Amino acid sequence: MKPICFSRTLRTFALSAALAAPVLWAQAQTLTVVMQGGLRVMDPITSTAFLTRDHGYMIYDTLLGTDAHFKIQPQMADWKASADGLRYRFTLRSGLKWHDGAPVTSADCIASIKRWAEVDSSGQVLLPMIDSIEAVDDKVFEVVLKERTTLLLEGLAKLSSRPAFMMPKRIAATAAATPLTEYIGSGPFRLVRAEFKPGLKVVYEKNKDYVARSEPASWTAGAKLVGVERVEWIAMPDAMTSINALKNGEVDFIQQVPYDLVPMLEHQKNVTVQVLDKLGSWTYFRFNHLHPPFDNKLVRQAAMAAVGQEDVLKALVGNPKFYRTCAAVFGCGHPNGSSYGAEWVIPSDIDKAKALLKEGRYDGMAIVVLQPTDVAIVAAQPIVIGAALRKAGFKVQMKTMDWQTVVTQQGNQKSPQEGGWNIFATAGLLATSGDPMTNTTVGSNGRKAWAGWPDVPAIEVLRQRYVRSTDLAERQSIAVELQKLVIDNGVVAPLGQFLIPAAYSTAISGVLESPVTVFWNIKKSAK
Template identity: 25%
Template structure:
């Protein structure tokens, strides 16, 4: 399938390729994250923070290269796909060891994929299309589908709700043994203090240089420590002072300060992704699609984006889920439904839909400061429309727990990078918090995922976007650039939506 070469990996910071540095082995880096991950089981969570940490411990059969094409990781090569598109034969790399020094084989892969289809939201997304997953021989796995399913390899490659490979005997739910095949292994986790990873000496890297998340994964560092720093202002000060080697998710207004730091430098991904308001379509006031439409009608996306990002250097108004640089870009469903900003008309529409003043419960977190700022602006516009608003500000781990309960919320604020395959968008899954499940959703998404012809899939994606707008599964607010910071001594770290450090080193 033709994949997308997008601007996602672009950066405002000039970074030389890792191959130009004489990287030395040794040292420890400290990475400041937005908080404590709710779990270290990447199957059990769609939180980016979980993926950022656990991608160093666990690996998938495939991953993405720097051009966002699927590339082998634990698999030897891309799958052999039968002419009817229903049989995927996957050859595995040999000599791969888990952190307990046992060898990976096809039985481990089968057990892991079965766990993924049962537990992970994206695995559940695939499960209905799978007829069987079998171990053909010790180094071959065969996946047989009931019908063609084009996104399969992309879903197997994604590090979010990830199809990680675990030892067959360590498939507990919830996970009790954090044993993967990754270049680093878990040594210690102290809640709200740090997660300590150490080099796995038995790791077998792929050949060659790093290529996005693919290619060689070299272990220059002795240790990686992920430290939760929930307050964004504290992360800024830590970046300016050089307290940490990498600082994730920096408020964009600090960009100029970082440019003046003697210790750190800013890293900007442009465009990075899009913030969204996700609706609970299963229970509560937002179950009513007319109420969801009235809420969308009230909101001023321009004011929300300006409050969150300040300058248009860091954001753009765009109702298309994918921007113009992506082949998936379409304006289907956007006209008349994006940035309407008419609270008075929204109030009348809500009343006509039967709204009687029930609180609209909005979940947000200040660990992503831009989420909180957008939620504040949204709350004011909803109040102007006559809605009663209950703005609940919690830490990110609590938010990810609460959003799993249909009875606790009506809207939650989140964001996503622009993903290379639209089927990776979490809200398309009926099991994802939001629980969007309508006939229009089923018809459009099923047709899109069953089609294997790239050009036909682009047209079918337009139907999916229209269904999202018609059903108001979520509201896209705009496009934004993401800012992080890195030490000037840290080498081999390329800008990425989920930063990784297996090819990182410290300049001596």
């Protein structure tokens, strides 16, 4: 037997370790994520899509944040209000830079606020209440109100959809209806534009110039400390592929786990399954009010009566521990929640639907229902809706596409015969749906409203009353009135509430519970 040469063995081991170390370091510094779908729509002001919003939180920042106690906190700026509540002075904190190295200025923020307010449901109500918004110097600007309102701070701190993200003035000068072509923010991550593959892959790198706040991270407030060098969003349309990739350590995080696949991960030693948004979401469908047949209130009511929430939730979720039926536009369990309409919004009442169709003189024209096929959380609703409408006597045409195409189609105001739509379904956060300003679906100012474009002046009058009131009992009374108007006019058709499980590798820590998916505060260890 030949003697073992320990010096050679040690040299070989040392070389192997040296070669492996950079690989392990690179793995530990890159967070690989499977989001709900592939990102294509990147402007978080023109779009209300959650995926686009999540992208916004990666690269942009907000003047104010909202913590887990629903308290508004300073983020990019602190503020002081005058004794009469009409003058707000915002002071940008030190060290804020855009990703191109330029300093963040008051002029940038003013331009960003104006672009956001053009299209946001809160901003549109706020804008007429502002007397002036002017820079004092490069770091200080003032907003002078015509009347007292809590909406200024609430709007700038809103979580979703369409948060008031700050952008450089030259970018924010783009008309709000025109999608951006340049994506520069001041947030904790930078977009790696050269590696962006629409619908397939998005890469973000740590913004080493980002100066975080000192407070603990809480929802969108506090310290946004980045613990990895890169975050890669990759699209995996096949859910089973993403589940196996997580089990095998090939991906680190799945934003939304299909409910029927949760049992495959619950007992995996290297995987954590967790509901990160404890308040949950609600799902609903929207009508196009501009074109027949849903320009007729009776026909909208017929469709709402036809669709049963339990049918939708069974198809979407399946497991009752993750869902509940609910007719409240502002959320069951919320102080503004109301059960008005529950007797015909929650169950499927085909006879009522048929009677309403007859009264509304529906002529049998085809109903175009947008049907996304690649995002599980919005794929089941159109199928159930379509089946229920057919039972009631509607002629239904399902129009299949990926979710990001649905997002772009939502803003199409042309008739269905010219490429538009009649119905689409989506979901919203309960954390931001509890009042008529942050709840995007309630706005009813015609073509200025969110997709569907309902025009119900009485709703707008009540929204104005709500925002001017500081009395909780009065606000709750207004919310009850709004529930009745929203349901009776078919502004939005509630389909119930649900929780969404996420899953992630035990190699990562610091995952925040939050209504929005955020990737700061996360660290990853080498495998």
